[in-house]
Amino acid sequence: MKKIIALLMVLVMVCALAACGQKAPAPAEQAEPTFEFDNDSTPFDVSTLSEDEVKKVKVGFIFLHDENSTYDLNFINAAREACEGLGLKEGQDFILKTGIPEGQECYDAAAELVDAGCNIVFADSFGHESFMIQAAKEFPKVEFCHATGTQAHSAGLPNFHNAFATIFEGRYLGGVAAGMKLNEMIEKGQITAEQAKLGYIGAYPYAEVKSGYTAFFLGARSVCPSATMEVTFTNSWYDPTLEKEGAIKLINNGCVVLSEHADSMGAPTECESRGVPFVFYNGSAEADCPNTFIVSSRINWVPFMQVMIGNVAKAQHLHADWTGTMATDSVVLSDLNEKVAAPGTAEKLAEVSASLRSGTTKVFDTSTFTVGGKPLTTYSADVNDLGTFTPDTESIVNGAFAESVFRSAPSFDVDIDGITIIDQ
Amino acid sequence: MNKTQQSPLFHISKRGALPWYKAWGIRGSAVLIALIVCGIITSLVTGENPFLVFAAIFEGSFGTTRKFWVLLQNIAMLLCVSLAVTPAFRMRCWNLGGEGQALAGALAAAACMICLRSSLPNWAVILLMIVTSILAGAIWAGIPAFFKAKWNTNETLFTLMMNYVATQLVAYYCVVWESPKGSGQIGIINPNTHIGWFPQIGPYKYLLNILIVALVCVGMYIYLNYSKHGYEIAVVGESERTARYVGIKVDRVIIRTMLLSGALCGLAGLLLVGSTNHTLTPNIVEGRGFTAVMVAWLAKFNPIWMILTSFLLVFLGRGAGEIATNFSLNQSFGDILTGIILFFIIGSEFFINYEIHFRGAGKKEG
Numbered sequence: 001m002k003k004i005i006a007l008l009m010v011l012v013m014v015c016a017l018a019a020c021g022q023k024a025p026a027p028a029e030q031a032e033p034t035f036e037f038d039n040d041s042t043p044f045d046v047s048t049l050s051e052d053e054v055k056k057v058k059v060g061f062i063f064l065h066d067e068n069s070t071y072d073l074n075f076i077n078a079a080r081e082a083c084e085g086l087g088l089k090e091g092q093d094f095i096l097k098t099g100i101p102e103g104q105e106c107y108d109a110a111a112e113l114v115d116a117g118c119n120i121v122f123a124d125s126f127g128h129e130s131f132m133i134q135a136a137k138e139f140p141k142v143e144f145c146h147a148t149g150t151q152a153h154s155a156g157l158p159n160f161h162n163a164f165a166t167i168f169e170g171r172y173l174g175g176v177a178a179g180m181k182l183n184e185m186i187e188k189g190q191i192t193a194e195q196a197k198l199g200y201i202g203a204y205p206y207a208e209v210k211s212g213y214t215a216f217f218l219g220a221r222s223v224c225p226s227a228t229m230e231v232t233f234t235n236s237w238y239d240p241t242l243e244k245e246g247a248i249k250l251i252n253n254g255c256v257v258l259s260e261h262a263d264s265m266g267a268p269t270e271c272e273s274r275g276v277p278f279v280f281y282n283g284s285a286e287a288d289c290p291n292t293f294i295v296s297s298r299i300n301w302v303p304f305m306q307v308m309i310g311n312v313a314k315a316q317h318l319h320a321d322w323t324g325t326m327a328t329d330s331v332v333l334s335d336l337n338e339k340v341a342a343p344g345t346a347e348k349l350a351e352v353s354a355s356l357r358s359g360t361t362k363v364f365d366t367s368t369f370t371v372g373g374k375p376l377t378t379y380s381a382d383v384n385d386l387g388t389f390t391p392d393t394e395s396i397v398n399g400a401f402a403e404s405v406f407r408s409a410p411s412f413d414v415d416i417d418g419i420t421i422i423d424q
Numbered sequence: 425m426n427k428t429q430q431s432p433l434f435h436i437s438k439r440g441a442l443p444w445y446k447a448w449g450i451r452g453s454a455v456l457i458a459l460i461v462c463g464i465i466t467s468l469v470t471g472e473n474p475f476l477v478f479a480a481i482f483e484g485s486f487g488t489t490r491k492f493w494v495l496l497q498n499i500a501m502l503l504c505v506s507l508a509v510t511p512a513f514r515m516r517c518w519n520l521g522g523e524g525q526a527l528a529g530a531l532a533a534a535a536c537m538i539c540l541r542s543s544l545p546n547w548a549v550i551l552l553m554i555v556t557s558i559l560a561g562a563i564w565a566g567i568p569a570f571f572k573a574k575w576n577t578n579e580t581l582f583t584l585m586m587n588y589v590a591t592q593l594v595a596y597y598c599v600v601w602e603s604p605k606g607s608g609q610i611g612i613i614n615p616n617t618h619i620g621w622f623p624q625i626g627p628y629k630y631l632l633n634i635l636i637v638a639l640v641c642v643g644m645y646i647y648l649n650y651s652k653h654g655y656e657i658a659v660v661g662e663s664e665r666t667a668r669y670v671g672i673k674v675d676r677v678i679i680r681t682m683l684l685s686g687a688l689c690g691l692a693g694l695l696l697v698g699s700t701n702h703t704l705t706p707n708i709v710e711g712r713g714f715t716a717v718m719v720a721w722l723a724k725f726n727p728i729w730m731i732l733t734s735f736l737l738v739f740l741g742r743g744a745g746e747i748a749t750n751f752s753l754n755q756s757f758g759d760i761l762t763g764i765i766l767f768f769i770i771g772s773e774f775f776i777n778y779e780i781h782f783r784g785a786g787k788k789e790g
Contacts, residue, residue: 066754091750098748099755102609103708104701108494115488130612130703150604206606235595235608382604389605413606 040319044310059094060113064125070282071263078301102127110135136160150385164408165324168215170297174279175219184342198229199255201246211410240266284334321408364401454772481743497630500637506719508688521583523713524590528564529557529693534704537620561690569682573675
């Protein structure tokens with residue numbers, strides 16, 4: 001026994017000795033400072049790039065999973081399309097690293113890409129962010145672009161950038177298609193108006209997911225006023241089993257049309273086997289689920305990559321945030337599955353789509369929803385993400401929630417009436 | 425009718441001890457055959473040049489200085505968990521809970537970094553991290569050890585189940601400490617103040633871990649081979665009754681050894697959180713608690729050989745990642761190759777321990 005204690009003591013001493021070399025602790029964190037928002041939406045015209053300019057770039061990509069995850073597949077496809085469109089060759093001018101966990105491995109992967117000569121590095125998963133920031137601090141000459149992150153405008157690093165797209169508009173359109181389907185079911189007498197309940201499988205209960213399902217619900221309710229929705233969370237981006245179980249739970253609770261924000265085929269295949277129509281995300285599932293897939297929205301990351309790569313090639317300034325819109329073609333819908341969609345859906349989608357583009361329809365129009373029975377007239381959102389959850393930015397502007405306006409990542413995290421979060 | 429007795433085509437008999445060069449000859453040829461099989465499968469399945477694929481595997485670990493450091497760091501962490509489970513294994517006490525014990529250590533370290541960052545100076549936080557995470561690992565192993573010693577419960581199942589408890593516990597705390605709210609991500613802890621971050625030795629991020637684990641490795645070798653405890657462990661492992669007969673308190677040895685095992689796993693968790701990752705996720709240990717079982721077995725529970733076996737496993741793993749990147753193949757393909765190589769290496773042990781006699785050869789002897 002004595003010897004074990006002695007052994008442990010030696011270890012403690014070694015570590016403690018090493019620790020003594022540390023500087024005095026830094027002062028406690030101060031009050032939250034204010035930050036400049038720098039959110040841009042300008043697309044980049046790649047035809048203006050000369051061959052010499054293209055030669056200056058070497059691009060690295062870091063993906064959380066591989067192509068089995070629908071989200072990563074969408075990102076991988078975009079990476080290949082954007083780079084090959086510029087004449088870059090895989091392995092030589094751009095490198096893809098798949099299956100990089102959200103930990104030290106992300107920093108190592110980023111550093112290895114820099115070693116390999118990359119001067120622009122992309123990462124695709126939310127949890128990669130702090131490790132990308134760590135790499136950005138160490139390699140100031142390399143541009144680090146992180147999709148879905150929240151900290152670029154407050155990190156104070158000129159070479160670290162966030163990007164997202166107004167995918168809530170795509171989800172709103174998906175919701176319209178789901179609402180049309182509900183109406184069809186009501187008309188056919190399959191369900192009553194009160195039974196028009198949607199189900200949604202979300203990954204994590206934070207703004208990115210909440211903004212998405214709220215937009216989906218508002219889209220559905222804009223055409224089917226009696227619609228309600230139940231939401232369940234898996235607490236994972238990719239877990240086929242949990243997503244499947246979530247689908248079963250929602251269907252058993254009486255949800256008649258499903259949608260999801262999680263990245264596997266778990267839920268769609270379950271919907272297909274039970275004949276429950278669903279709206280997908282990240283790409284079409286028509287091939288695998290021909291009898292239940294209605295439509296899918298996805299972010300087209302190509303314009304974002306073109307902006308980042310193009311500006312690096314031209315040695316131009318990169319904004320802290322970049323938000324793709326319907327105008328930049330960053331939010332796209334898949335082909336509608338006419339076999340499942342309600343009649344007239346295509347026309348309705350075209351109409352709402354035009355209205356969203358022109359700004360006549362606003363997804364988070366405060367006149368279309370209530371919170372705790374009251375309309376939302378003022379809401380301070382946590383836009384500066386410093387890990388303190390302090391509401392800092394008034395986000396109700398001109399009668400609508402200003403989503404993806406101040407920063408690219410969503411900040412709408414309000415629980416509105418009509419949506420029930422189950423198993424909480 | 426033919427009355428001659430039909431002898432089997434071949435029969436198997438146990439070998440005596442092989443001279444070392446023969447044993448290593450068998451191992452070496454196993455690796456060689458494995459590489460050839462890998463080459464054939466690579467060309468058949470992917471159409472890639474197998475030599476380029478092998479070069480990529482090599483490059484994954486030795487391509488750049490950074491890759492070499494990452495290789496060393498990964499070896500150190502795997503070795504640390506492997507060393508931790510070894511004393512228990514020598515005692516024939518199957519501690520499959522390395523994963524959970526390391527997670528418990530990681531959780532304790534992260535808890536200190538998060539909860540004490542504004543109330544204690546940095547050195548005190550680090551000291552508490554060291555103490556609590558080693559304790560947490562020890563407790564996580566101590567619980568099944570206590571039940572085994574007292575009521576002879578099955579430590580294999582018990583330690584395995586403790587892994588799931590630890591994983592869920594960490595997942596729970598990831599939600600408690602998540603940032604931003606709802607994301608289930610803790611992110612880097614104290615990114616600006618660096619409170620609870622272990623010091624970096626010069627420009628070498630991973631050197632501290634490597635040195636600590638090297639010390640543990642030598643220490644473990646001495647402990648197992650030249651200390652009274654090590655001898656007791658060996659005796660208990662050979663036969664509990666003999667141990668009791670010669671007056672060894674078996675219960676005490678079991679609990680003591682498992683506590684040591686857990687403490688070292690806790691140390692691995694501590695190093696992962698305090699020294700490299702500076703974050704906590706439910707999969708921060710990355711299955712090392714299970715890979716460690718293979719490392720320890722392949723090295724026949726010899727701490728020095730474990731350096732080699734953990735190198736082999738990390739090398740293959742890094743190579744798999746490199747193949748995925750260089751040839752746009754799925755990571756799983758690299759894992760297939762790793763599987764083939766391990767199959768042959770483990771299989772070669774059979775030929776070291778047993779001899780095959782074919783019918784023809786047998787007749788001559790007879």
